[in-house]
Amino acid sequence: MKHHHATLPTPVAESLGGELVSRYGAGLRRRYLILAALAVFTVLLALQAVAVGAFDLSPYKVLLILLGQGEGTQSVVVFNIRLPRIVAAIVTGWGLGLSGLVTQSLLRNPLASPFTLGMSHGAAFGAAFAIVFLGAGAVSTSALYSAGSTDFMFSSLYAVTLMAFAGAMAATAVIILLARMRQMSASAVILAGVAMSSLFMSGTILVQYFATEVEIATVVFWTFGDVARSNWREILVLAVATLLVSAYFLRRRWDLNALLAGEETAQALGVHVTRLRLLGMFLASLLVALATAFHGIIAFLGLLAPHISRRLVGGDHRLLVPCSGLVGSALLLAADTVGRMVVGSGSLPVGVLTSFMGAPLFLYLLLKGKRL
């Protein structure tokens, strides 16, 4: 800001440079505009999503209800049934989209994501373990039935989340160690992720042998991500965490950009690469753990969102950080809404739909063998 009126060395350079800076500025503004358009689209999608369902409402009516102009039943449907689920999709989608971006950027691996690295499965195993062995069953009942019917205990939330985090961190630690110890290729790291996923999945199935029927139902729910059973407390916890982690990565957006130029160059530009990588992966694991503890494994979302975002706004993390979050939100919201519309009663778990979108992209990236 101080340098706002800095002068260029010569008049010639000023006219040339001024023109270049303004063309550069225009390009940047255009990409921010895409971001804004995406935000507006997500809001409209959310309104539409609230309107869709057995109890028919128009998006305009929804807007009125949200502004406090609704009648009794309508308000109950919107605030207690539909809104939690929709806000949960937005927050969870943002968290997973952002986690996907940072795992890709920090590991410099276009195939990386919480799902493909085994972090999601680790978190699911941790959550299942907590429910069955640490008596965090109270969560299971509240998670199984619709939001608001059973207010669950804080201690259970604590145990499930903590164990989910431990599981996600275990997967992350193995990936980081492997990537560090041996100069592994991007696909080899993902293979390690597949191994971790299988291990955690087997663990989750093993845990079921020691579980009661209700517990089993809960554990199964974790293998298919779903935002249907959300309550405001979970949403609040996830939203606060997502906000703080997003702020951190926004603060570090130049560091993430520097990492694009290679580790040595980033170091020479003053980035503490090891610290950034460890803290960044830690925070990404935290978001994945919370999202998975509350909503189960939502496959491939973290892979899809950053790749779509790069298509939309390019490789610059100034835009990519918010864009990956937004795309994640929009995707999960769309998948959930479509899931609610195509199935007559109840809904299709979003994890099924995101898999159908994500798996082909994964194969495409694998075939292309593209570097980040």
Place this chain on the structure above:
Amino acid sequence: MTLEAKGLHFNYNGQPVLRGLNLSLEHGEITGILGINGAGKSTLLRCLNRILRPQKGVVMVEDRDLSKLGGEQIARLIGYVAQSQEREPLSVFDAVLLGRKPHIKWQATSHDLDVVTRVLTQMGLEPLALRPVSSLSGGEAQKVVIARALAQEPHLLLLDEPTSNLDLRNQLEVMELLMQAVRDQGLGAAVCLHDINLALRYLDRMVLMKQGQVHALITPEELTADIIRQVYGVEAVLAEVEGHRVVIPRSASPRKQARPATPHHHT
């Protein structure tokens, strides 16, 4: 004097790479660092800007001890061009703007944009400024990397084989641009080079490294066939063509001569 390194020791997996190396660099001069593969040239550069931490020794830049500075403070003093380069998915402008990272607090200011524009113009990259780096030729991409280092507005440039993957024309262009930047802005510069003829043509001083130490510190005029034999184990003649000294290698010296000769030349 812009840089002074004293008694640098660096071991890699227990193997000594640098063994008590001393070096100083002057403003407005390009110093070449030459030697065989594995002589410790790249390690030396990385120890000079603390990408690697030397186990012993001191590096002072502009009279400040680097071990007492943070990463960003060092990045405001030293620009570094690594040997292997990634093609980042950014525009040329954004790639060079990364050089302002050590100066940027939260957002790039108009001063930052002005510096980038000036460097792009200086390097002849302005017409390419809004193109993606991935679409550039090898020579153009190498200029972008050097432009980024210049955009740091450093006091000192360290370059690890900036010409090794370039064709003849680009080698000359890159060296000329470097020379110009160093002279105009009074920077200090150290360049690792394999091409001894390029070194003779463009460098002000040559540091010939052997087994982790400075074997000889000379001007290009002082290079002799003896020194080439001692450092590279190659029989060569030095000739003068159109005012330029050139090295013409004749044959590799017999191995037994090249190796045990080393202890005598340590000083």
